Amino acid sequence: MCEGILVQEADLSAFRAKLGSEVEQALPDKKVIRKEDTTYRIISKSVTEYQFIVPFDLPDEERVEVGQIFSIKDHDEARGRRLTFLARVLDIQHGSNYEGNWDTTMKGTQFFDKEQIFNRVFAEPLGCVNCDGSFRRSRTIPTKFSKVSRAERSEFKFLKQVMGDIEIGYLRNGSRLVEEIPVALHSDTIDHHMGVFATTGMGKSNFMKVFAASCMRLAARGESKFGLLIVDPHGEYLKGKGSIKGLMHLKRYRDGLACYSTDQKNSKDPYVEELAISKGEVRPEDVALLYEWSPPQREALDAISRIFEAGNWLEEIQSPDGLERMMQEKFKDSTVNVLVRRIKNILEKNKYIQGRSSLANMLANLQSGKVVLVDIPRMSDRSELFLLSVISRYIMEEYKKDEREGRKNCLITIEEAQRVLGAGSNTSRFETIAREGRKFGVGLCAITQQPKLIDKQLLSQFNTLVIMGLGDRNDRIQLEESAKQDLSTLDIEIQTLEKGEAIVSTLNIPFPVPARIHRFEDYLRRLEKDDANEALISRGGFRPFLE
Amino acid sequence: MKIVHLADSHLGFSSYSRLDQHGQNRIEEMIYSGFDQAIEKIIQLRPDAVVHAGDVFHHVRPKIKPLVIFQRGLFRLAEMGIPVIIISGNHDAPKSYSITGPFRLFEGLRGVHIAQRYKYERFEVGDYNFHCIPFCLEPRDYLTEFERIERSSRDVLVMHGLVESLRSRKMRSVGEHELKDSLLKSDFDYIALGHFHGQTPICANAWYSGSVEYFNFGEAADRKGMLLVDLEKGTVESVQVRPKYMIDCPAVDCSGLSSEEISECLMELCHDYEIRDKMIRINLTNVNRAAYRSIDQGKINRLGAAALYFKIKLQFNDEAERSERPVDRHKLHEEFSNFLRGEASQKRIPKAILDEVVAYGSELMKKAVQSRNIEAFDASQ
Numbered sequence: 061m062c063e064g065i066l067v068q069e070a071d072l073s074a075f076r077a078k079l080g081s082e083v084e085q086a087l088p089d090k091k092v093i094r095k096e097d098t099t100y101r102i103i104s105k106s107v108t109e110y111q112f113i114v115p116f117d118l119p120d121e122e123r124v125e126v127g128q129i130f131s132i133k134d135h136d137e138a139r140g141r142r143l144t145f146l147a148r149v150l151d152i153q154h155g156s157n158y159e160g161n162w163d164t165t166m167k168g169t170q171f172f173d174k175e176q177i178f179n180r181v182f183a184e185p186l187g188c189v190n191c192d193g194s195f196r197r198s199r200t201i202p203t204k205f206s207k208v209s210r211a212e213r214s215e216f217k218f219l220k221q222v223m224g225d226i227e228i229g230y231l232r233n234g235s236r237l238v239e240e241i242p243v244a245l246h247s248d249t250i251d252h253h254m255g256v257f258a259t260t261g262m263g264k265s266n267f268m269k270v271f272a273a274s275c276m277r278l279a280a281r282g283e284s285k286f287g288l289l290i291v292d293p294h295g296e297y298l299k300g301k302g303s304i305k306g307l308m309h310l311k312r313y314r315d316g317l318a319c320y321s322t323d324q325k326n327s328k329d330p331y332v333e334e335l336a337i338s339k340g341e342v343r344p345e346d347v348a349l350l351y352e353w354s355p356p357q358r359e360a361l362d363a364i365s366r367i368f369e370a371g372n373w374l375e376e377i378q379s380p381d382g383l384e385r386m387m388q389e390k391f392k393d394s395t396v397n398v399l400v401r402r403i404k405n406i407l408e409k410n411k412y413i414q415g416r417s418s419l420a421n422m423l424a425n426l427q428s429g430k431v432v433l434v435d436i437p438r439m440s441d442r443s444e445l446f447l448l449s450v451i452s453r454y455i456m457e458e459y460k461k462d463e464r465e466g467r468k469n470c471l472i473t474i475e476e477a478q479r480v481l482g483a484g485s486n487t488s489r490f491e492t493i494a495r496e497g498r499k500f501g502v503g504l505c506a507i508t509q510q511p512k513l514i515d516k517q518l519l520s521q522f523n524t525l526v527i528m529g530l531g532d533r534n535d536r537i538q539l540e541e542s543a544k545q546d547l548s549t550l551d552i553e554i555q556t557l558e559k560g561e562a563i564v565s566t567l568n569i570p571f572p573v574p575a576r577i578h579r580f581e582d583y584l585r586r587l588e589k590d591d592a593n594e595a596l597i598s599r600g601g602f603r604p605f606l607e
Numbered sequence: 608m609k610i611v612h613l614a615d616s617h618l619g620f621s622s623y624s625r626l627d628q629h630g631q632n633r634i635e636e637m638i639y640s641g642f643d644q645a646i647e648k649i650i651q652l653r654p655d656a657v658v659h660a661g662d663v664f665h666h667v668r669p670k671i672k673p674l675v676i677f678q679r680g681l682f683r684l685a686e687m688g689i690p691v692i693i694i695s696g697n698h699d700a701p702k703s704y705s706i707t708g709p710f711r712l713f714e715g716l717r718g719v720h721i722a723q724r725y726k727y728e729r730f731e732v733g734d735y736n737f738h739c740i741p742f743c744l745e746p747r748d749y750l751t752e753f754e755r756i757e758r759s760s761r762d763v764l765v766m767h768g769l770v771e772s773l774r775s776r777k778m779r780s781v782g783e784h785e786l787k788d789s790l791l792k793s794d795f796d797y798i799a800l801g802h803f804h805g806q807t808p809i810c811a812n813a814w815y816s817g818s819v820e821y822f823n824f825g826e827a828a829d830r831k832g833m834l835l836v837d838l839e840k841g842t843v844e845s846v847q848v849r850p851k852y853m854i855d856c857p858a859v860d861c862s863g864l865s866s867e868e869i870s871e872c873l874m875e876l877c878h879d880y881e882i883r884d885k886m887i888r889i890n891l892t893n894v895n896r897a898a899y900r901s902i903d904q905g906k907i908n909r910l911g912a913a914a915l916y917f918k919i920k921l922q923f924n925d926e927a928e929r930s931e932r933p934v935d936r937h938k939l940h941e942e943f944s945n946f947l948r949g950e951a952s953q954k955r956i957p958k959a960i961l962d963e964v965v966a967y968g969s970e971l972m973k974k975a976v977q978s979r980n981i982e983a984f985d986a987s988q
Contacts, residue, residue: 282941282969319789330753333789336810416810421771421788466941 099178101205102132107198110147110185112208113155113178124152124181127553127574128234131211134202142191145202146211147183148574149234150549155180184549186571193218195570216241222569224248225283226274228267228526229577232561243575245271245524247278247285249567250471253494253521254505257539258528263560264507265296267526268473269580272297272307272317272431277587279316279430286469286503287426291451293444293475295437298326305581307433308332312588318425320418321435322411335434337410337450338417340371345489346449350442351402360391360399374403374413410443419454426455429468445479449489456493459500469501477506478513494518512538520544524566528577529557545572608733610763611649611846613833614660614801615818616642617698618673622822623916633915639676641819645833645848646680650687652835652846656732657689660801660816661696661742661767669699669709678713685718692730692737695723696767696801697784700742722765727752735796735838739765745977746784753790763838766790767801770809796838805829806845819848824888827855852915854880858890862924866901869894873919877910886916893924939976940969 104111110132114124132145157176188198195218216231216238224246231241245254258264268290278284290297298319300306307317308331320335321327327334344364353361367385368376376382378400386396407413425432434451436444452472459470472493474480480490481504494504495518506522508514512534519542527547530536536555540548545565547554550572554563560579565572578586621635649657664673684691693710700723701708710723720730722739725748730737736759740752749768756764768786791798791813798813804826806817816834821827831851835844856876861869869891876889899921911917944965951961 281966282938282944327789328792330750330787330790333787333791334793414811415808416772418788424771 100208102202107201110183113180116177116179125234129211130208131215132202132206132208134206143188145188146186150184151182153180213238213240228270229575232574232576237576243573246568250286250503252523253503254524255522256507256526257511259509262529266580267577270578270583273310275431276313276316280313284429286471287429288431288471290473291434291448293436298435305584317431319433323437335412336416336418337413339374346446349445349449356395360395423458426470427467459502471503471505473505475507477508478510481518482513494521511535516542526562526564528562608838609654610656610658610836611654611833612658612799612816614816615662615804617665619669620665638820645819646683648848657691658765658799659693660765660799661694662698664699664709667701690718690732693721694739694741694765697742727755735761735763737763762795764795764798769802797836821853824855827853853886856889858892860893861891862893866898870902882914884915887914888918890920892922894921896923940972944969
């Protein structure tokens with residue numbers, strides 16, 4: 061009996077094996093995707109958007125975040141496919157295999173079917189990397205079901221080749237740092253103007269200090285390609301405040317910094333020059349910035365340069381003879397008296413206007429590629445504009461003259477730039493620099509919280525943008541509409557940027573790069589501690605081949 | 608308190624090889640006599656102190672005569688009870704710690720305060736502190752030494768070097784140390800500067816006294832002399848030691864002039880400028896070469912014999928317009944770096960080692976140039 065049963069079972073398995081092969085042969089030639097292969101694979105959609113799904117209940121360290129960069133390995137040696145696509149997450153949505161709301165329908169006390177729900181990830185293609193490591197924009201789509209994985213450090217190596225010489229931070233993949241890939245701007249593109257956009261507290265000042273520190277490093281090593289002018293109305297860049305450090309703390313590269321200050325305390329330092337502007341360097345149009353003028357007063361201001369000598373008008377107009385000459389030109393004495401009174405006020409308030417001038421030194425330092433810091437704490441908004449106007453006019457006039465051999469370009473920083481670059485502002489000087497500066501090697505670095513107030517045409521001249529979180533939708537729209545690179549898809553990421561995080565869009569770097577700006581104090585420590593080449597010099601690590 | 612500020616005496620300087628009847632260089636002797644006159648003028652002014660802001664001697668190892676002249680001057684001032692504050696300048700400071708400078712001879716003299724050891728020294732004279740920063744070996748040392756200054760309410764700063772803001776007015780000479788404008792603090796009662804030979808205010812409280820003498824024709828338009836400074840009132844008065852004796856005549860266009868006419872022109876100029884005991888340069892342009900050659904050269908020599916120095920600078924009409932060769936102002940290490948980067952761009956240097964070679968090589972070059980420049984100061988003996 062037992063034997064008989066055994067025989068029957070053996071026959072059955074043979075039958076099953078025969079049946080199986082016949083059934084398999086009978087099935088159509090069709091690839092069946094197993095359940096575990098459905099996530100992290102490209103499932104749609106086009107050249108401009110990739111989609112893939114991920115489990116809906118990932119642990120924290122595996123969560124997908126907006127801004128993260130994923131790599132799509134479209135590799136099949138046999139079929140000659142070796143491309144790696146890179147894509148940045150733009151959005152993540154709950155999804156399911158059901159139409160409507162089936163995925164959240166209750167079944168008893170349970171959700172209906174956990175197996176059928178997932179998160180759908182929308183990603184923007186950045187480009188693709190060849191097998192030889194070169195990067196280009198992608199004009200095709202990855203093969204369907206190509207594997208998607210979080211991009212590894214090695215896959216960002218191509219970025220190192222396109223980065224510039226002014227380091228500002230590290231590459232960021234979502235909220236994770238990729239420390240091996242520094243984000244660095246290009247000195248060569250600086251005269252194309254630059255914009256730094258962020259709401260208060262997002263780290264603008266920190267960014268500027270990091271940027272300036274990198275420039276100081278280049279200048280001290282004789283490798284700088286432009287001079288950087290920073291006028292600091294908050295008095296925070298020079299020596300910092302409390303535990304926050306300033307540029308003076310970067311002792312190693314102090315040769316790359318020239319400081320001027322109106323603050324008695326700061327200017328006691330032998331490295332800080334007392335700021336001085338000579339009376340001859342102030343023009344009526346600078347004074348015009350300081351007050352609201354009635355039409356006759358403005359007319360009188362405009363006439364000054366015709367009536368008096370350029371270098372001496374501030375003195376002459378205050379003399380009885382000056383008043384007489386103005387009246388001879390048919391201006392009322394009351395109008396001229398207002399002018400004179402206001403001029404006296406200006407001279408009284410701005411003690412740095414005297415016989416000596418720091419401008420020639422400032423210019424020489426800029427032209428030799430140094431960072432020039434003008435520290436003007438506690439100065440009123442208008443006085444600051446007045447000073448900035450005098451300095452930038454002088455610089456622009458000097459740069460318009462014949463180029464001296466070895467002269468470096470210049471980048472003028474303007475804080476709260478919406479005041480002078482806004483539509484309808486009466487400070488055409490800065491607009492002129494924005495429009496014409498590049499011809500003469502002068503660029504603007506506009507820092508503002510409200511890009512929406514900046515003239516759209518001017519904004520479109522800015523080729524380097526550092527965006528550090530903008531809550532206002534109108535600000536973002538303004539930037540998206542004028543940026544050289546397409547920022548429209550980054551709307552969500554810009555909204556969700558945290559303090560110190562930035563999107564950097566610049567020429568030479570093929571797509572807007574997510575970055576974590578260095579914390580100045582940490583960067584300072586790093587620069588003071590080790591600089592590969594210089595460390596090599598000090599310990600004599602490199603020896604010429606002949607030795 | 609009143610002080611006399613002078614600088615750049617350059618005792619021992621000789622030039623132009625004109626000798627007097629005793630075979631002594633006339634310019635050198637003129638400088639000694641000028642120094643004597645300056646001392647006598649100081650005594651007449653009766654200041655409370657004298658500040659010499661560097662370059663008393665022209666050389667680090669002066670001959671005996673300039674030492675004697677200087678010693679005589681010091682003794683005269685000491686006799687009259689006038690304290691003297693002196694700093695060493697780039698000419699008379701040794702460029703190495705191992706060399707003994709000339710000022711060691713005058714140390715310990717009563718009323719004579721000398722800062723000469725490459726470091727800051729403070730001397731209290733009258734109610735004032737004189738903060739002296741002499742010639743330093745490294746440009747950065749001026750800032751470091753300045754940091755050592757402890758301020759009182761009455762402070763005078765004494766330094767020697769070319770301040771940054773004069774950069775455009777004077778071609779920098781090799782190895783010259785630049786004083787940062789950031790050192791010119793407005794709260795010093797006075798800043799006495801030496802090195803620039805023209806009498807010049809730099810800002811309200813900082814002056815170059817200028818030298819008493821002329822050392823080349825580039826200085827012909829400079830104001831010369833000393834300064835009398837009233838530290839309480841904040842006034843600065845120029846004191847002339849002797850009349851102007853250097854004349855760089857404006858160019859005379861000699862187009863179409865014959866040899867007789869050129870000769871006549873020269874005679875007139877010499878007469879107009881009263882050239883006896885003066886240093887004079889006559890500038891003639893568009894001169895016909897043949898016409899000039901036919902002028903009796905002996906006559907020209909006799910014409911200039913009375914002058915302390917006589918030179919005719921000629922520009923002939925057949926000289927092609929000199930096309931100015933652009934001066935390459937790159938520093939050596941920049942040139943080196945640019946060259947290597949150029950080579951690397953053409954793949955003649957492997958990129959992997961480029962940064963290291965540039966960094967190490969540039970650093971070596973900076974050091975070599977600096978050390979060469981410092982040695983160059985001592986080379987003019």
